[in-house]
Amino acid sequence: MKRIAGLLIAAGLVLNGCVAKSEPEPAYQAESFPLAAASWPLQSLLQNLHRQLSPDPDWLPPEASGSTQAAWRSLIQVVNPQPRMILAYEPSAAMRRELQDYDTLWQAQTIGYDALVMITGSENPVDSLSLDQIRDIYAGKITNWKQVGGLDQPIRIYAQDENSGLQTAFERQVMQGVSIVNPTLDWFYERAGVVRQAVAAFTPTSDALGFSSRLLVSQVNPSPDLKLLRVNGASANAKTLENGKYPLKLPVLLASNTASDATIAGITDWLLSVPGKRWLSDQGLFPTQ
Template identity: 35%
Template structure:
């Protein structure tokens, strides 16, 4: 474990209080001038806390991290975050001081970001810290509970157009998509389509915000015709799937156990990313997220950490 980490006692207290409904605990020190490491600890303050950016689905985790390390409630730290979503957040990091972003907690970027990184000869530190899954959601009244990978591919290439073709009612399938630069769209192309071209969707079927897609699938035409995809954490742990049903894929129901075991087929990493030469505070935070304490917090927040912590078991 890296040194200069916040005390594990602080995290343990936060997790205990969080389980009881308390938002957080006071920081070890409220002095704004204590910004340097003290012994084996680094004291985070609002003044030195790295500027974070990333994916929509990692905003709650960012709030939890800041709550723990700053000793403030989630509500109090919410003003620190204005995430620009997956693709743009990587660009913000590449822009450096101009954008002022220090560290990302984000899904894997699309291919265009790797190309831009290579063109600009930019180096960064990047490690996976959690695993998520791309899941498919339908209206709760849809009788279909499971699809195969091939059926999903055929729905999104336009070969399957009616729910009766996959064991459902005689209704047209309305397949919603995300915009090309969304993290879930990157996951869809990489994990599900695997080079198969998705059919051209009417503009009304393409949603720029994850929440918009969830709402559209739930309420489309007051019928269970629609299908869409999102990240498991967003749909399940953020309670965004009210009125929806998360489908099994190849007869495997997505959940913490099947994601951790690798049985669910569409798995995607979340990454912590920072520049090649970060500030001390940024490096400490990067290391802490990957540490035992950081992974415990990741698990406590409902994500599946890359390490099997006791909280995750």
């Protein structure tokens, strides 16, 4: 996207050889930050982005709480006619249909990568699973940890809500069209006289297997009771995601419901610049190439 007038250069421009290399790189500042929302694991990223680019350091995102589905739904202009942006994981197929049903013209740019990580309880002796093993476990072909080098106990699998960005990524990258069998469910109170079954929140026991965002479990909500499993023998880090040894990239998208808002275009432009990529790395994301 082209650089736009809505962004002001906050530091002096480096002129052809006239400034020493130790001078800080230019930083960009948005005069007016747009309406914005984020997937829950990316809320702190959105808040820090505002603090980085906005003159108002005390801003709190009014729509930052909620699911990936809620973030994408905020782009529907029938409900919210103003230009807005979101930081989110990929939308589910159902969410894409909903956007289409409301004739929402949206666009998205990958600004960096999180990692989809497999998690278990810290006391589980298993440290690594292959992608094929994970698929077979969630398909019901492997049902006991002993089959993958662990203790002789049934594997309790956990999934996410069907419209979750993490569930969407897991189904696309891991299951590849194979159905998930028997995830752990709980009964939930919905309203007076009505209860329903839904996916259960992950419990970090030695028999549990689930998936999450690396950003969420390592920075936003870390727990000593969790173990991150290697996948295909590789841990998730910048090097293994870049060279493909870690197979589960989780794209982080900056999406908007307009192609003409100068400030949103400028923020996207800055995040794809060298200083912006460095900033994203400092926030725990892996930059794009």
